Amino acid sequence: MVSSAWLAPRACSVIGAAHRRQGKPCQDASLTAQLTGQGGQTLQLLAVADGHGSSRSWLSDRGSALACREAERAVAEVLAVTPLEDTTAWETWLASGLAAAVQRRWREAIAADWKQRKPNPPGPLEPVTYGCTLGLVLLAPRWWGCTGLGDWDLVAVTEKGSASLVSEEPSLGPQASGEATASLCLPEGPALWGPRAQLHPLAAQPQLRALVLSTDGVRKSCASDADFLALCGQVIALRSPQELEEGLAQITRQGSGDDVSLAMALRQRPPSRRWPLAAALLLAGATTLAVVGLVRRPTAPPADPVLVQQRALCADPSRIRANLTPRRAQLQQLRRDPSLAAQLLAAPQNDPLGALLARSQRGSLNPCPALEQQLMALWRDAGGKMPAAAQRSNERPPAGDRPAAPGSR
Template sequence: MAASPWRIHGLSVEGYRHRRTGTPCQDACTYVASAQVTVLAVADGAGSRPHSDQGALHAVELAAEHFRRRAAAASGCPPGTEVHDLLADAFHDVAKIFLDTYGAAAPDYATTLTVVVLTPGWLGHLSVGDGFVVVRAGTEDGQRQFHLLPQPPAVSEYSNETVFLTSPDAPRRLHTDCVADPRVDGVLLSTDGLAQAALSTPGGGPPQPNTSFVEAVLRSLDTPGPVTDSASENIAALLRSDRLTSLNGDDKTLLRAVRAVTP
């Protein structure tokens, strides 16, 4: 089987609050990769739910399987409405199995879910909850450009609540995107624990990528070859650092992919 054109690395670490209480990390991430379809998924278990760490892990595993299956079956699908339908159908596959697995106890496993599907012709993005995705695409005046993909709208103007995979209105509140830009050569997915580090709100406006942070974590993956143990340790140390902890004490997830092969 031909290798994936993407070099990928990701990890989730417990935040300061959970380290202090001995609570397991409630974030999770995973990916599957082949020459034609790569799926990246991150999830953030609801902190108030007793089994949300298990829910987050189960959600990303289901997403990797079912988004890959749907995208592979639609090989050659052009960018556009069909991609949005594919993403929504894959989410419904995931949600049905998830809810069927836990039944009445499903709210105890509540989690957000953010997924990116990479194919030769397009990038698909689906999100339910408050995860986010930044892509690296093109240059302007010699500087690489970074773009925050649209996020689902807030539950309400006055609430910091989020929507979970198990929420009754999740199918209505999920957000999908299709990006057809061959210049995309880097992708970063994260949960909201990294929002203050990876995003900024200049002048109080809408969030934008924090270029220095995103550029650094993607650039460190640009070097050809497998990610070494020391590189993984360095990223883990960054996510647990006092600097990032001072911005947000929640669990943190960083899943990143850079194009290793020119299309």
């Protein structure tokens, strides 16, 4: 039985332009898999893994491939004993159980790989030799979930084509160094999965069209986050695997030079029952009006990137924390130097979330309650306070900008 909720899962990894030039292997890996559980239940899996590029991680290409393979096996094991309807159990698995299982399997796999290497490598195995990140997306007929650790990104694309970050690596703290990321090789690895774990019933996300999972090389190749989100919004329309591969090669060539991986799946559109007659009538009417020159198409004003960002966050409040928390440093800078807000607001399309923070500082934002609460907490943590104007309860956004109340969907 094939999951009817998701279409065309695909994954592709392309060697980075820098690694190609240096004669190094591709240290990224990715896969899609269809797993069958109890009673023929089907779960689709997307996975991407990114091996660390430093000389200490000289087998990280093997590490990332083994991470994807062992993740698939671990998820299959869970599926064999856990019905997909038991979302509570799956939520727990995503947050902790799967982390422990994948990490254990990965360590066993790299130990076996180390032992089989010829000639025998000197010294004992150090897991950092195989170090890599791992991002997983699970696609069930009635829900989707994600988990993992490291600097991968997950983007949700709506039916209208707008894209927003669903998950990114949280800040590793003020002392985190340059290009540092969490890793499967860390002893505390399993504890780092929890903040990345999410599970969402599809019924609560009627506008969700696709999910795009990528390694950090893709995002770092784009000039801005706005470009990255635009890329994710458009890439789901690619039909040919060759187009995707060529596109990823272009991304690394013109961008970061890093290995790049992308895995994605489209949600099955529910069949429209009223389409044939209604659409035919509408089409006929519009054509007639156009012919006689009565249809005037007003030019739609460009969407306000901040409002688009706000709506995306408010439509799914579970994303708010994941998106805002990494912006603490930016908020502190805004607090110290309010003139930075003008720069962010001058080009909101370059950093919509930054511009949203700037508006919150100026009190010109009407956030939904969940966003407002998180913003207030963030400003409080930064040692400041969100201006009162942004907190006025009598200036709520239209209902469409707010998340639906529980049970209202």
